Amino acid sequence: xxxxxxxxxxxxxxxxxxxxxxxxxxxxxxxxxxxxxxxxxxxxxxxxxxxxxxxxxxxxxxxxxxxxxxxxxxxxxxxxxxxxxxxxxxxxxxxxxxxxxxxxxxxxxxxxxxxxxxxxxxxxxxxxxxxxxxxxxxxxxxxxxxxxxxxxxxxxxxxxxxxxxxxxxxxxxxxxxxxxxxxxxxxxxxxxxxxxxxxxxxxxxxxxxxxxxxxxxxxxxxxxxxxxxxxxxxxxxxxxxx
Numbered sequence: 001x002x003x004x005x006x007x008x009x010x011x012x013x014x015x016x017x018x019x020x021x022x023x024x025x026x027x028x029x030x031x032x033x034x035x036x037x038x039x040x041x042x043x044x045x046x047x048x049x050x051x052x053x054x055x056x057x058x059x060x061x062x063x064x065x066x067x068x069x070x071x072x073x074x075x076x077x078x079x080x081x082x083x084x085x086x087x088x089x090x091x092x093x094x095x096x097x098x099x100x101x102x103x104x105x106x107x108x109x110x111x112x113x114x115x116x117x118x119x120x121x122x123x124x125x126x127x128x129x130x131x132x133x134x135x136x137x138x139x140x141x142x143x144x145x146x147x148x149x150x151x152x153x154x155x156x157x158x159x160x161x162x163x164x165x166x167x168x169x170x171x172x173x174x175x176x177x178x179x180x181x182x183x184x185x186x187x188x189x190x191x192x193x194x195x196x197x198x199x200x201x202x203x204x205x206x207x208x209x210x211x212x213x214x215x216x217x218x219x220x221x222x223x224x225x226x227x228x229x230x231x232x233x234x235x236x237x238x239x240x241x242x
Contacts, residue, residue: 004029004191005050005160010059010069012045019045021215023059027160032182032192034202034223037212038235043195044086046212047162050193051083052076063160078108080159084166088145090137096148097133100124103155123151127181143174150181161185163194167201179204199227211235 005027012020020042027033035043048054050061052073061069068076091099100120104111111119121133127147132140137148146166153161167178179201185192186205196202202209202223209226211219213235219226226232 003027004064005193006060006062006065007046007050008060008062010046010049010061011057012042012049012054013057019215020049020056023212023215023217025210025217025220027191027193029191030186030189031208032186032194032206034206034209035193035195035212036197036202036209036226036232040214041212041235042215043212044164045215047083047164047193047195050076050160051081051162074106077156080157081162082153082156082158082160083162084146084149084153084164086165086168088142088149090140090145090148092136092138094137095133096124096129096135096137096140097121099137099148100133100151100155103152107156120151120155123154124148126154126184127151128177143170143177146170146178147181154185159191161190161192163192163196165195165197167196167198175201203227 003026008024010020010023011018023046035046037043045054049056052071055070059069060067063079063081068079091102097117097120100123101116104116104119124130124133127150129144129147140148167175170178182205194206206223208221209223210217211226211232218231218235219229
């Protein structure tokens with residue numbers, strides 16, 4: 001496999017606070033890698049730098065060998081990076097279909113009109129929202145808003161998908177559906193970097209895990225082995241099942 005994402009010597013400082021310190025890891029083509037750590041460990045800050053929401057203080061972020069650190073978010077998106085957010089972000093006054101059409105319009109090879117609506121409906125079917133395109137986005141349940149957000153991310157035709165706690169807040173039945181949906185993306189060969197606190201999902205989805213604490217990486221390796229490391233257990237306040 002070839003490294004699709006390579007991060008080297010990544011730092012982010014906010015004034016006198018170092019939020020991310022000398023982070024280095026890679027994600028191979030077709031992998032689903034978990035980026036783990038307790039609250040405040042720097043995980044979302046790393047995702048924000050990969051997606052362009054934040055500019056690194058120092059370091060390199062390479063996508064398929066090309067430097068993307070410091071590029072504007074839309075330029076990074078056009079190079080093949082899409083993401084979801086901890087808190088679902090929808091366009092509440094639009095329909096479900098229109099939310100996805102908006103994403104299709106602004107991707108690098110934008111789609112408009114009937115072609116965009118047809119593609120939006122295909123994406124909604126892929127995430128389990130077949131026939132729901134005409135509903136108001138604000139009327140969807142939480143899990144269905146997450147599905148719609150994922151459809152919008154997939155509309156960008158990403159090479160790398162960043163999922164920031166996409167499975168959080170789901171009940172056990174919804175969680176299983178969400179895990180199966182992400183597994184279906186892996187079967188398509190999509191590369192995913194996943195920030196998650198639900199260890200059931202991490203074990204089901206990720207063969208490899210990178211763990212951060214206090215802005216630095218403390219473990220990187222096979223998921224089962226990493227979750228058993230004493231430093232990782234301590235980082236999660238001594239809870240063996242984090």
